Amino acid sequence: MTALVPAPYRVAASRExxxxxxxxxxxxxxxxxxxxxxxxxTMIYGFGAGEVPISISGDPGVAGTLVHTVxxxxxxxxxxCSLSVGxxxxxxxxxxxxxxxxERDRDDLVLVAGGLGLAxxxxxxxxxxxxxxxxxxxVLLYGGREPDQLLFRDELExxxxxxxxxxxxxxxxAHPGWxxxxxxxxxxxxxxxxxPERTTALVCGPEVMxxxxxxxxxxxxxxxxxxxLSMERNMRCAVGxxxxxxxxxxxxxxxxxxxxWATVGPRIGxxxx
Amino acid sequence: xxxxxxxxxxxxVLQGLEPVDRDLVAGCGVNAVFSDGDYxxxxxxxxxxxxxxxxxxxxxxxxxxxxxxxxxxxxxxxxVVGWSWLFEPHRSRFDVRAVGDLRVIAFDGACLRGxxxxxxxxxxxxxxxxxRLICERLQTTRLRLLDVYGSxxxxxxxxxxxxx
Amino acid sequence: MTRGPRGxxxxxGALESPTTTDRRERLPTTSSPRTLQRDNFDLLLEAIRAAxxxxxxxxxxxxxxxxxxxxxxxxxxxxxxxQQDGGTYALSNRGDRALFGFSTGPQSWKRYLHPxxxxxxxxxxDDGRLKIEAEPQDAPRRAFLGVRSxxxxxxxxxxxxxxxxxxxxxxxxxxxxxxLIVALNCSTAGGTCFCVSTGTGPRVGxxxxxxxxxxxxxxxxxxxxxxxxxxxxxxxAALPTAEASEQELAGAERVVAGTAASMGRELETDGLAELxxxxxxxxxxxxVAERCLSCGNCTSVCPTCxxxxxxxxxxxxxxxxxxxxxxxxxxxxxxxxxxxxSVRQSVGSRYRQWMTHKxxxxxxxxxxxxxxxxxxxxxxxxxxxxxxxxxAAAIRATDGARA
Numbered sequence: 001m002t003a004l005v006p007a008p009y010r011v012a013a014s015r016e017x018x019x020x021x022x023x024x025x026x027x028x029x030x031x032x033x034x035x036x037x038x039x040x041x042t043m044i045y046g047f048g049a050g051e052v053p054i055s056i057s058g059d060p061g062v063a064g065t066l067v068h069t070v071x072x073x074x075x076x077x078x079x080x081c082s083l084s085v086g087x088x089x090x091x092x093x094x095x096x097x098x099x100x101x102x103e104r105d106r107d108d109l110v111l112v113a114g115g116l117g118l119a120x121x122x123x124x125x126x127x128x129x130x131x132x133x134x135x136x137x138x139v140l141l142y143g144g145r146e147p148d149q150l151l152f153r154d155e156l157e158x159x160x161x162x163x164x165x166x167x168x169x170x171x172x173x174a175h176p177g178w179x180x181x182x183x184x185x186x187x188x189x190x191x192x193x194x195x196p197e198r199t200t201a202l203v204c205g206p207e208v209m210x211x212x213x214x215x216x217x218x219x220x221x222x223x224x225x226x227x228x229l230s231m232e233r234n235m236r237c238a239v240g241x242x243x244x245x246x247x248x249x250x251x252x253x254x255x256x257x258x259x260x261w262a263t264v265g266p267r268i269g270x271x272x273x
Numbered sequence: 274x275x276x277x278x279x280x281x282x283x284x285x286v287l288q289g290l291e292p293v294d295r296d297l298v299a300g301c302g303v304n305a306v307f308s309d310g311d312y313x314x315x316x317x318x319x320x321x322x323x324x325x326x327x328x329x330x331x332x333x334x335x336x337x338x339x340x341x342x343x344x345x346x347x348x349x350x351x352x353v354v355g356w357s358w359l360f361e362p363h364r365s366r367f368d369v370r371a372v373g374d375l376r377v378i379a380f381d382g383a384c385l386r387g388x389x390x391x392x393x394x395x396x397x398x399x400x401x402x403x404x405r406l407i408c409e410r411l412q413t414t415r416l417r418l419l420d421v422y423g424s425x426x427x428x429x430x431x432x433x434x435x436x437x
Numbered sequence: 438m439t440r441g442p443r444g445x446x447x448x449x450g451a452l453e454s455p456t457t458t459d460r461r462e463r464l465p466t467t468s469s470p471r472t473l474q475r476d477n478f479d480l481l482l483e484a485i486r487a488a489x490x491x492x493x494x495x496x497x498x499x500x501x502x503x504x505x506x507x508x509x510x511x512x513x514x515x516x517x518x519x520q521q522d523g524g525t526y527a528l529s530n531r532g533d534r535a536l537f538g539f540s541t542g543p544q545s546w547k548r549y550l551h552p553x554x555x556x557x558x559x560x561x562x563d564d565g566r567l568k569i570e571a572e573p574q575d576a577p578r579r580a581f582l583g584v585r586s587x588x589x590x591x592x593x594x595x596x597x598x599x600x601x602x603x604x605x606x607x608x609x610x611x612x613x614x615x616x617l618i619v620a621l622n623c624s625t626a627g628g629t630c631f632c633v634s635t636g637t638g639p640r641v642g643x644x645x646x647x648x649x650x651x652x653x654x655x656x657x658x659x660x661x662x663x664x665x666x667x668x669x670x671x672x673x674a675a676l677p678t679a680e681a682s683e684q685e686l687a688g689a690e691r692v693v694a695g696t697a698a699s700m701g702r703e704l705e706t707d708g709l710a711e712l713x714x715x716x717x718x719x720x721x722x723x724x725v726a727e728r729c730l731s732c733g734n735c736t737s738v739c740p741t742c743x744x745x746x747x748x749x750x751x752x753x754x755x756x757x758x759x760x761x762x763x764x765x766x767x768x769x770x771x772x773x774x775x776x777x778x779s780v781r782q783s784v785g786s787r788y789r790q791w792m793t794h795k796x797x798x799x800x801x802x803x804x805x806x807x808x809x810x811x812x813x814x815x816x817x818x819x820x821x822x823x824x825x826x827x828x829a830a831a832i833r834a835t836d837g838a839r840a
Contacts, residue, residue, distance in 0.1 A: 005569055005570075005571040006569050007569070008566070008568070008569065045560070045569075045760075047562050047751075048560075048750075048755070048758040049749060051749075073776035087565065088565065089567070090567060234773050234774050234775055236747050236765075237745070237762075239602075239604035240602045240604065241604075241743070242744060242745045242746065242762075242765070243765075244765075244772060246790075246798070248798055254603060270718065271718075272782065272783060273786070273790075
């Protein structure tokens with residue numbers, strides 16, 4: 001299993017996104033940064049603490065740094081969020097099936113993100129912006145808890161101000177300083193005027209949110225094979241050995257995390273699967 | 274200047290009414306304008322008026338102890354604000370404030386209730402439409418109640434699947 | 438072949454004559470089968486050791502038949518058999534000198550190919566720098582003595598699960614390649630066996646180095662032995678054997694036929710994978726949950742269960758850490774842990790996960806094996822005698838029922 005042993009990476013920067021979420025920029029101690037596709041993840045090893053699977057949230061077209069956005073929800077992720085520049089972690093990967101490209105040129109691409117779900121979608125946004133001519137419309141719908149819980153706020157503003165991508169942001173609740181929308185992501189989807197025959201939708205966020213977002217997209221007529229979700233299950237090895245990430249017959253670590261609705265649809269309603 | 278009855282087509286819950294019903298409803302409405310920060314509705318006050326938004330954003334708020342109110346929903350073009358006019362005790366339960374300049378059709382609740390009582394077909398039609406509207410609002414409220422982006426009910430990718 | 442009735446059968450030695458003598462169809466071989474006399478069995482063990490393998494085989498220990506190093510034939514469970522049924526296992530005396538007159542015990546060969554605990558790497562923190570070193574994978578040369586057909590299929594299942602994938606388990610492969618397999622056609626069916634139903638026995642198929650069939654008469658006691666690999670042929674060539682006669686081969690056939698006719702359980706496998714996939718909300722899952730203790734015995738004794746967990750420990754100086762892998766069970770609450778709660782909180786959902794993996798989703802995941810090999814261990818070793826064949830039959834009988 002020598003190919004499955006982590007390689008050391010150094011923290012080059014750690015940026016606070018919200019009160020419990022950090023974006024880490026890592027550089028390999030030796031050699032080149034691993035190449036990756038949008039939607040893939042790595043196992044990050046914190047010395048003595050263990051490994052956690054974290055989606056890559058950076059630009060695959062930019063060499064050198066490996067970017068991960070981590071939320072502190074347990075001992076290992078808390079440790080990762082408190083790392084300083086110069087600290088070292090272990091990285092192995094990339095793993096998993098990432099976001100698909102457009103079915104045809106000049107299709108519309110709709111990205112629906114909720115909360116931390118914007119992080120695994122951001123590489124897809126970067127890739128789409130770099131290959132902008134492959135799409136007609138590029139739309140991002142992003143929902144969060146409150147305005148100060150939103151990720152990548154500088155970039156969101158940049159994207160919202162620009163012409164390349166249509167951005168709609170909505171929060172569950174806000175204080176009056178917020179001039180944007182308050183409500184839920186499915187209601188943004190309902191207002192979308194899109195051609196379902198030419199639309200690919202990529203959805204990532206809490207599972208409940210993804211279920212309702214998918215329902216709203218399907219109601220607009222999107223074909224199940226063009227609707228892709230990033231699923232999450234317990235992962236201990238990321239390479240299909242430990243068996244933990246199974247969901248039905250899929251191993252999320254290698255058949256996913258991105259799965260299309262033809263696979264997800266029949267399963268997502270089965271309780272405790 | 275367009276007639277109110279034509280403008281009703283812009284309002285989702287009032288689209289596609291029979292011409293007779295459309296005119297009855299329009300008869301209870303007038304155009305109105307609010308500036309940024311103006312209150313359309315105040316919590317606890319008699320719910321005499323409801324509003325259909327033609328242009329702009331209205332924020333539904335609840336005052337909190339800490340002074341700064343919490344915005345729990347924003348409503349936009351085509352949405353209707355306020356349904357306390359439908360039922361006793363006809364008192365508003367929330368504040369609603371204009372975000373930026375707001376152009377609305379303001380409907381007299383008592384006027385419309387009177388017409389519904391006189392014409393039960395109209396009444397049934399409007400009750401059905403508002404019932405659907407309230408269902409949709411309830412659904413979005415329930416989704417927010419789950420606090421999916423917070424914890425522990427919600428989840429998020431990359432947050433440590435199995436961080437023990 | 439006919440399927441046996443429910444209930445156990447103890448080998449009695451009185452069998453019918455075979456109906457065909459075409460040995461090439463009956464016994465899979467690359468060379469002709471030979472006969473080894475029972476009293477020469479130690480020579481087989483010596484030849485295997487001379488070829489550089491430590492012999493691991495069945496022995497009586499702790500009131501059961503367990504696997505461990507075997508130096509001489511005398512260490513085998515001679516004249517021992519067992520009674521197995523739901524939640525029941527007891528050894529008893531056969532009153533003869535059979536070396537392998539029993540079926541499977543609680544252990545399977547996975548403990549040697551896929552060890553219960555395995556260190557994967559060590560890491561050191563040196564002045565802020567992180568050093569990670571892979572653990573060299575131990576691949577001792579071992580001979581597995583007495584691998585039943587079910588267990589041979591189970592090894593093929595583990596091969597599928599751990600090698601046929603994008604990131605194969607190299608340690609498993611190394612251990613697999615350094616293992617000599619001496620398979621055994623069962624002369625006794627265990628009380629909970631259903632390999633006939635799953636198509637995984639009792640006749641040993643392909644995938645061994647040597648295969649044995651023990652034939653016992655009042656006046657004769659021999660092994661029909663065949664090789665399927667070069668290593669097997671070399672070992673066989675070192676033994677005092679004779680070419681197996683028609684009569685001796687017929688004797689071996691009768692043994693296998695007798696075992697096949699005395700299965701302890703049946704499992705209707707026709708359309709079973711789809712049936713379970715369509716009954717994920719069946720009320721039976723809640724019903725079995727009332728009995729299941731989620732103790733995980735079934736996953737421990739199952740020869741195809743391969744799930745593991747990893748653990749990280751730091752030494753007292755805080756400078757060296759280890760990353761270890763160990764066996765895990767989908768029956769634990771933590772198995773499906775996510776930060777917002779475990780996905781499979783109810784026992785019923787965990788039982789469903791295990792059973793549908795064995796009998797249903799495995800088929801979609803892997804092409805060359807089945808998740809269940811009909812060994813019956815999960816039935817024998819379940820403290821409350823839950824029976825996978827009974828659960829499957831119950832769901833089939835009420836296909837489509839909803840809770």
